[in-house]
Amino acid sequence: MSISAKTLDTNEYFYGHKACAGCGGSLAVRAALKVLGERTVAVLPAGCMSAVGFNFPQLCFANNAIISMFAGTASMLTGVEAGLRRRGITDFHAVGFAGDGGTADIGIQALSGAIDRGDDILYICYDNEAYMNTGIQKSGLTPYGARTTTTPAGEHIHGNLRPKKNMFEIVAAHGIPYAATATVGYLPDFLAKVEKASKIKGPKYIHVIAPCPTGWGIPVSDTVEAAKEIADCGLWYLAEYENGSFRLNRDPKEFTSAEDYLRRQSRFRHLTDEDIRVIIESRDKKWEYIRKNWKQ
Amino acid sequence: MKPYIREQKQFGLDTIPEDTCFEAGYLVTVNAGWRSIRPVVAADKCIGCGQCYLYCPDGVISLQDGKAVIDYDFCKGCGICEKICRPGAIGMEAERK
16 A cells, blocks of 8 residues: 555654654654664664654653764664563564764764664664754765755855765665665655565665755755755655666656756755766766666 | 643652653743744635645644644644645744744
8 A cells, every 4th residue: 555645644743843844864763764664663763853752851752762982873673673572562663863973984884783783773864964963064965066054155165075874775785675765755655665574584774865954055945846856856765675676766857957956955056067067977977877776 | 643742740859850861742832932933724715635734843733623733832833834835724824922
């Protein structure tokens, strides 16, 4: 059964949180929990979602939720799953919600270990493309050219010099049972992937783009629009990895303007035409590879 | 079902929970003061498609009798609902004291 606004669980499991208005990360967490349901143990490392969800005594998760150390999201998921299994409990999901920094930089070793062990966990990376909670520092998933507080835009160096780490394919390279990419701009697609993942035994990974209005420099009402646009203009792709092969879920016949997407965000406002040409070139190269090698 | 506002307990050093755990979904403060603008639903235009409910980051919109209803205690006034609403049933109005 496909998931839509009509069929979704009407209960709210992430409510009253203190995230900024228009927060993409909180939308991803809220939506995923509505699919997974009450019998879910959420593990959140230090990051936005733990900062906004646990303001003692205000606890905004209606299901079980716990904060882990920054590096240990996946390790704690392993422990949660093993502990509940030992107590004979089987009808639950162990899900982790880590940001891009907590996944691609600080938590990558723990994640790799959990995938290697084959633990029955779901790891969701909400990717807002920098360490937003601490004031917008560059992470491994910050895209080329983005201005952050640690990659400022100057006369000679135009923001971040490094491309976005290819986290989806790094995870897939472990031979994981299921991995997928998504964006909060296309929620039914994201929700279907969460549901699919919840029914698969073993480690699962979903990488969801979740714009941060504060860090991206967009109006708070544009979160969903920006999350749609990033997939429409080809700077992000919706794909799955399953049974050892990649599948592209959505192949836009024609990309919308990547320049419009970039120019709309203040973190890219300094980019020159040449910088944008470099970004579009690398996008086209990536898509050439995807279309040639992945199933559609 | 969703978490609701409850009494704020006063914790002293001797009453603070011993473990680092506490009851799930325990809310003591609202987020209403964050708004400068508020979404208002025109019930005659609302077709009950639920897109605003789906895309609200705070989950404050629910469908009651086929119409969108907003929980103003927790709405932060981001305006995503206004943009997502195809029939144009949601308008943003200045918050009045």
